Amino acid sequence: MTILGHYRQIGYLFQLVSHGVFTRQIVALMLLVWLPQTHAAWVEKTAAVMGTHISVELWHPNEARANQLAQDVIDEMWRIDLLMSPFREESELSRINRQASHAPVHITQEMYQLLKKADGFSRLSQGAFDITFASVGQLYDYREATRPEPKSVNALLPMINFRHLLLDPTAQTVAFAIDGVQIDLGGIAKGHAVDRAIEHLKAAGVKHALVTAGGDSRILGDRKGRPWNVAIRNPRDKKATIVLLPLANSAISTSGDYERYFEADGVRYHHIISPKTGQSPSQLRSVTVIGGDATTTDALSTTLFVLGLKKGLKLIGSLTDIDAVIIDSQGKMHYSKGLAEPER
Ligand code: ADP
Ligand code: MG
Secondary structure, three states: OEEEEEOOOOOEEEEOOOOHHHHHHHHHHHHHHHOOOOOOOEEEEEEEEOOEEEEEEEEOOOHHHHHHHHHHHHHHHHHHHHHHOOOOOOOHHHHHHHHOOOOOEEOOHHHHHHHHHHHHHHHHOOOOOOHHHHHHHOOOEOOOOEOOOHHHHHHHHHHOOHHHEEEEOOOOEEEEOOOOOOOOOOOOHHHHHHHHHHHHHHHOOOOEEEEEEOOEEEEEOOOOOOOEEEEEEEOOEEEEEEEEEEEOOOEEEEEEOOOOEEEEOOEEEEOOOOOOOOOOOOOEEEEEEEEOOHHHHHHHHHHHHHHOHHHHHHHHHOOOOOEEEEEEOOOOEEEOOOEEOOOO
16 A cells, blocks of 8 residues: 655545455455544435535534534535526526527626636636537437537537637626537536535534535545545446545545446547547546645546646646546556655
């Protein structure tokens, strides 16, 4: 087992050899560390919202209050789902997609700010992160295993460009510069929801919490004297953990090619789309980003998946207090400079 220290975290990164009995023993040991403490005021709630698994664990001196706060977190996820789901006709996102090519659409401040943030990640990544990917992305149906003809992809490819989104800060509106543009916030909305939930808990005086929405988590404080262990799973084996990150006061997001995908003609079509090609990048299997807030780690994990190993690590290297663990198409692990062997 390799143990790697992390310069900004309290924790270490444990790399587990991915096969053999030895590994399973280590995993079992680590699971023991995961068992919740039996303090009466630790509460845990889970739900299925935003098409994914939501969980919250928090500590509060008053158990009734703890339960209420955990419920608040789930409610907040529902609120954001109603606002940002592409599957709800009445969501603000769907309204934008219906109307913004005709005229500027007045939007909530929350939506405006998130669109602005998404635009920032597009600029930072020179278009690798681009919520207008949906102009082509909407043609894929991962559940039905259907994909567009190459000629439809090529016809719609020019509609993918974050510069087509016209944001007016004074009027608080968004407009699409051309017809056929569609947006989707799947690469950033869960991180945003997790951040909102954590802000709420913080404001309520909570000092120890973990909030997770699918692959995006944020940790408030520590677990009363010890870190929270966040696992990175083996992208090709649901049950196997390849890395454990003991963390406190951090956000962590994983993007993988195994969540929503289908295979056809030997190609894996998954839910991350390269804005350049309109197709799924195949260079990596998973990207995990560790940072201060979940909106950033969520957007960056998707971004790095599109950028690939070399450009991805270069981008991470240019940012402060952000790290990444990348599993390539051969199953090999790579990590950023902030994750290094500790001094013994
Ligand atoms: P998950 O949704 O499993 O947490 P990610 O955070 O990696 O995974 O986000 C994947 C989602 O991001 C996709 O389902 C899609 O909604 C969106 N997406 C796909 N490609 C891009 C892209 N190039 N830029 C921005 N968002 C994208
Ligand atoms: Mg993401």
